[in-house]
Amino acid sequence: MMVSSNFTVGAWFVVMIFCIAFDLGFTVYKYVKRRFDEIYSAESVLPKRIIHGVVYLIFLVLAYEAIRVRVEGELFAGLLFLVYIALSAVAFFIAVDIVVSLRKLRRKRIA
Amino acid sequence: MTPIETFSLIFLATILLLVSEIEHKVVVALLAAVFSVYFGVSYGLYEIEDVYHMMDMETVLFIVASLILFESLNETGFFKFLSLLVFKKLRLKGLFVVYLLLAFATLFSGIAENTITMIIMTEITLSVFTPRRIDPRATVAMEGVMSNVGGLLLPISSIPGLIVATRKNIGAEEFLVIDTPLIFILLGVAILYYRLVLAKQEARIEELQVVVDDPWKAVENRSVLARSLLIFSLFIVGVLVSDKLGFTPSYVAFFFVTLMFMFSGENPGRILSKISWDVPFFVACFSIFVESLDRAGVLALVGSYLEPLISASAFLGPFVLLLISGVFSSVIANVSVVLLLLPIVDRISSISGLNPHPLYWSMIIGSNIGGGLTLYGSVPVLMAASLAEKGGHKISFGLYAKKIAPAVFLQLLVSDFYILLLEILGVL
Numbered sequence: 001m002m003v004s005s006n007f008t009v010g011a012w013f014v015v016m017i018f019c020i021a022f023d024l025g026f027t028v029y030k031y032v033k034r035r036f037d038e039i040y041s042a043e044s045v046l047p048k049r050i051i052h053g054v055v056y057l058i059f060l061v062l063a064y065e066a067i068r069v070r071v072e073g074e075l076f077a078g079l080l081f082l083v084y085i086a087l088s089a090v091a092f093f094i095a096v097d098i099v100v101s102l103r104k105l106r107r108k109r110i111a
Numbered sequence: 112m113t114p115i116e117t118f119s120l121i122f123l124a125t126i127l128l129l130v131s132e133i134e135h136k137v138v139v140a141l142l143a144a145v146f147s148v149y150f151g152v153s154y155g156l157y158e159i160e161d162v163y164h165m166m167d168m169e170t171v172l173f174i175v176a177s178l179i180l181f182e183s184l185n186e187t188g189f190f191k192f193l194s195l196l197v198f199k200k201l202r203l204k205g206l207f208v209v210y211l212l213l214a215f216a217t218l219f220s221g222i223a224e225n226t227i228t229m230i231i232m233t234e235i236t237l238s239v240f241t242p243r244r245i246d247p248r249a250t251v252a253m254e255g256v257m258s259n260v261g262g263l264l265l266p267i268s269s270i271p272g273l274i275v276a277t278r279k280n281i282g283a284e285e286f287l288v289i290d291t292p293l294i295f296i297l298l299g300v301a302i303l304y305y306r307l308v309l310a311k312q313e314a315r316i317e318e319l320q321v322v323v324d325d326p327w328k329a330v331e332n333r334s335v336l337a338r339s340l341l342i343f344s345l346f347i348v349g350v351l352v353s354d355k356l357g358f359t360p361s362y363v364a365f366f367f368v369t370l371m372f373m374f375s376g377e378n379p380g381r382i383l384s385k386i387s388w389d390v391p392f393f394v395a396c397f398s399i400f401v402e403s404l405d406r407a408g409v410l411a412l413v414g415s416y417l418e419p420l421i422s423a424s425a426f427l428g429p430f431v432l433l434l435i436s437g438v439f440s441s442v443i444a445n446v447s448v449v450l451l452l453l454p455i456v457d458r459i460s461s462i463s464g465l466n467p468h469p470l471y472w473s474m475i476i477g478s479n480i481g482g483g484l485t486l487y488g489s490v491p492v493l494m495a496a497s498l499a500e501k502g503g504h505k506i507s508f509g510l511y512a513k514k515i516a517p518a519v520f521l522q523l524l525v526s527d528f529y530i531l532l533l534e535i536l537g538v539l
Contacts, residue, residue, distance in 0.1 A: 039133075051131040058124040062146060065112050107193045 025089020053098040118407035140396035145402035165402040176364030187336040195326035205317040216254035221264030233498040255492035256483040263290040271449040295428040422463035433473035437481025441488035445478035482518040486511040
């Protein structure tokens with residue numbers, strides 16, 4: 001009974017962390033997307049949008065590494081996990097943006 | 112992640128940002144420097160106190176002082192006056208007007224900042240071509256190309272040359288001895304190319320004629336011009352003999368900046384507000400970034416790929432490096448190409464035992480000329496294109512690639528054989 005309760009609380013925490021991180025990630029991505037849409041309104045600049053997306057992905061990896069290099073140790077494992085989830089959420093949406101831009105670019109080339 | 116992986120990612124992001132021109136180049140250099148210092152200190156590659164020394168302040172200060180002196184001389188109207196005076200005296204017509212314009216673009220960028228040169232040259236060219244309804248685009252673009260060539264004249268003539276000269280103690284005399292013949296050869300190549308290729312596409316070019324009323328109209332105050340010119344000439348002499356005086360070039364340059372501000376009669380505030388501050392900022396930040404890459408081992412990694420190409424033969428190494436720096440400079444700023452390649456070249460020459468001197472010259476020449484391979488590769492060409500567009504003559508990427516890029520490629524090849532010849536003759 002005790003094990004089951006602990007498991008439920010643990011699962012609840014994981015789900016909450018995931019939801020917060022995802023929400024945070026999506027909020028950040030919405031800002032990034034707004035910026036991308038402002039700069040890259042024309043289809044002719046799609047390759048630049050893709051490159052910009054790749055650069056932002058690299059920045060996310062560097063952001064994670066910047067925190068990891070400073071807060072190593074078991075004490076900060078939870079914090080690192082939260083950061084990892086949040087950055088992964090942002091990275092996921094940026095990756096989707098890159099794929100969508102690539103498909104648009106391909107369609108444009110075929111046309 | 113290991114330091115080499117982290118710095119490789121910073122390197123990749125920086126190159127992508129520079130190539131795509133998504134952000135201003137100073138922002139890119141600042142980003143690269145900020146990331147580099149954070150990780151460099153965190154990984155224990157260096158201490159925060161070392162960052163000041165990584166900035167290469169000698170080069171940065173010399174660039175600032177040179178820009179101030181160039182702008183001071185430009186403010187007097189000297190360059191416009193000189194070109195109008197020569198046009199009036201020579202009374203040239205037809206293609207000879209174009210040849211003189213190309214020669215002026217080369218000469219002026221040798222003794223002035225190339226953005227200043229392009230502003231003056233484009234203005235003169237449009238004023239000569241537009242009234243006769245002759246297409247000025249090819250001429251303006253070729254002036255941009257020749258402005259890159261003129262940057263070879265002295266260490267102060269271009270930032271890549273200046274960086275290599277200050278770091279490797281290459282004096283102004285050596286620049287004059289090695290580069291002056293090459294500049295004349297490349298001017299000849301440009302003139303020949305214009306005559307054989309570009310002139311044939313513009314039938315009315317023979318109608319060109321310059322009518323100059325009074326060249327002195329370009330000068331606001333003759334006394335200011337005389338004093339500024341004297342101080343600027345002394346600055347050139349001072350830089351030439353700076354090592355004999357026992358002072359650094361940056362000290363000598365600031366000595367003449369002080370004289371210019373005190374005695375030329377120009378307004379220092381106005382001069383300082385017109386300086387291209389992005390250049391020293393870029394060089395300082397990018398130097399920190401490159402030094403960090405070096406300490407993390409990224410440059411050694413890049414060098415290991417380039418080494419087989421460069422160290423294959425003592426003669427062919429400079430030949431290949433000139434092409435490499437030329438092609439790289441056509442896609443990213445030539446200052447960054449030189450800053451990145453310099454430590455790589457040093458590493459390769461120390462491993463393979465190659466004489467680094469010809470390699471330095473390949474880098475200086477390749478990075479200066481190669482920028483002209485594309486419309487966006489060098490500041491003078493880009494400047495020429497944007498000024499021509501303002502005047503209603505759009506130079507498209509396609510037009511540039513079709514008409515001008517072959518001339519630049521020809522110049523790169525000629526320079527390559529020139530370096531080869533100097534090596535065979537034992538000059539380098």
